[in-house]
Amino acid sequence: MSRPATDAAASRPAAPARPPGRPAGRELAVLVVVSGAIFLEGIDIGMLNVALPTIRADLGLSTATLSGIVSAYVLGYGGFMLLGGRAADLLGRRRMFLVWLVVFLVFSGLGGLADSGGVLLLSRFVTGVAAAFLTPAGLSLLTTTFPEGPRRDRAVLVYSGIAAGGFSLGVVAGGLLTSLGWRWVFFAPVVLAAVLLATAVRVLPRDPARATTRAGFDLAGAATITAGMLLLVYGVVRLEHPGDGVATTVGVFLGSAALLAAFVAVERRSASPLVRLGILRSSPLVRANLGAALLTASFFGFQFVVTLYLQELRGWSSLEAGLAFLVLGADVVLAPLLTPVLVRRFGNVRVVEGGFVIATVAYVIFLGVGADWPYAAMLPSFLLVALAIGLTYGPLVSAATDGVAAEEQGLAGGLVNTSFQLGAALGISGVTAVQVAALGAETSSAALLGSYQAALVVPAVAAAVGVVVAVVGVRAVRAR
Structure with missing residues (x-):
């Protein structure tokens, strides 16, 4: 007589336990796809920013139209992000991810075929809307695929590092592609989006039935x-x-x-x-979203001013300026390797606090920028900024989504990404307003340098306020 199945099972050696931070095969596939999507969005923005002067020269665009091309994407992205996050919860995360990835692909390709400013404006607005639906759908796919705990923390940090690195590498890639022809800045994302789409169809988990049977929208x-x-x-x-x-x-x-x-x-x-207002009563979630806005306000404001300093005052080419920022891509390595170790030991809030302190130091150092600073003098600030982004971006995303019910993960993702986007827009607007006011009618190199130094106060102040928000969070954790 054969032995009982339970005895046979007991006699087999136990399968080795998976380390708590290591994803399973399906989890890893989802991580690759959604990280690829957020990298696509980051590199798309970074490449276009570098190509704008060449696009204006080729199509004969006015300054207002050129500015509108950037603003159109911001409008679409920031305006539809909250709706995109909730749509992922109610209409299906996989469905929203795939549909809007297709839209992103099509309208990015339209931008590459554009022969007028109007077509570019349309392309960038719809691409921004697509990103507004795609980003929270991808993030909620990630946070619902990985169970809350060490595996999700590591996955979010990898995702966040790739997101931040996409923009940094996009600046360099944009310089290279623009030298071949600015239309490649639009066609390259089409190729990447097509690869992601083919992979996503195979590996993303099916939406549960409840995603399409909820009561009225x-x-x-x-x-x-x-x-x-x-x-x-x-x-x-x-x-x-x-x-x-x-x-x-x-x-x-x-x-x-x-x-x-x-x-x-x-x-x-x-x-x-559409949005359960009670979710906004969560103090940790509100602090995480405020921190997200301050992080991007300081970083994008700093990057914008330094780009102007390098190209307008120092006369560097777009490729040289892009290569100067390449070191900022170090957060791609720091986020998944260093940050998880620190988060496990100190927790998200303490790591965010340290990141904002480092960012403040980096921006304060750069306040003394001179008219002929060598790159070696700029490098410490760039390295510290890369470290700060690596320490803060992922833990802020984790803090904004931890403890949120699975059916509201899309909403939480939409909220934090809206905060990131609004922060970036506020940072760029703030430094622009200060720089213009400080420059006045002056045109000398000394006046230009002084206006940049004045504008650089904005990211330093934003990062310092981030320290205060993080300190309040640390005290709240201790009180609990």
Whole structure:
């Protein structure tokens, strides 16, 4: 007589336990796909920023149109991000990821075929909308595939490092591709998106049935939050041009506030709200989102001013400026290797606190930038910034999604990515406004340098405020 199955199973050697931070095969495949998508978005932005002067020269675009090409993406991304996050929860994460990856691919290709500023404006706006749906869908796929704990923490840190590295490497890749022809800046993301799409169809988990059978979609909430966010982001973009109709800018912000207030009223009465307002009562989530906005405000403001300093004052080419920033890509290595060790020992909030302190030191060092600084004098700040981003980006994402129910992970992802996007827009607008005000009507090199030094105060202050927010978080953790 054969031995019972239980005895046979007991006689077999036990399968080796998977280390707590190491993903399974399916988990690893999901991590690769969603990290590839966030890398695609980062490199797409970085490459375009470098190619803008060449695009203007080739198509004969005005300065307003050129600025609008950048702003169109920001409007689409920031305006639709919250809707995109909730749509992933309600309509299916896999479905939203695949559909909007296709949209991203198509309209990026349209940008490469553009022969006028209008086509480029349309391409960048719709590409931004696609990214607004794609990003929270990808992040929620990641956070629902990996169980909360060490494996999810490491996955989020890898994802975050690749996200930050995409922008840094995009600046370098943009310089190289622009030398071949600016249209490759749009066609290269098409190739990468096609590879990701073919892989995603095979490896992403199917959406559960409940994702498509929820009670009615909150159309009133979707309309008011999207319109309100569009006006808010548009108002922030207008801050980059302080003399461009103050009354109009104030009116845009007031309109945004009215629509957001209407959104809150709609959600309070809705039987199936788009956003459960109770999620905003979480102090750790609010602090994480505030920290996310301060992180990108300081980083993008700093990067923007330094780019102007290198190209306008020092006369460096776009490729030389891109190569100068290559060291910022070190966070791709730091985030998955160093940050998980520190998070396991000290926790997310303490690591974020340390990251903001390092960022503040980096930006303060650069305040003394001179008219003929060698690259060796800039390098310490660049290295410290890379370390700061590696220490803060991932833990902020983890803190913003930890403890959130699975059915609201898309919403949490949409909130934190909206904070990142709004922070970036505010940082660039802030340094632009300060630089323009400091420069005035002067045109000398000394005046230009002084205006850059004044603008660099903005990222230093933003990072210092980030330290304060993190310290409050550390005290709250100790109190609990």
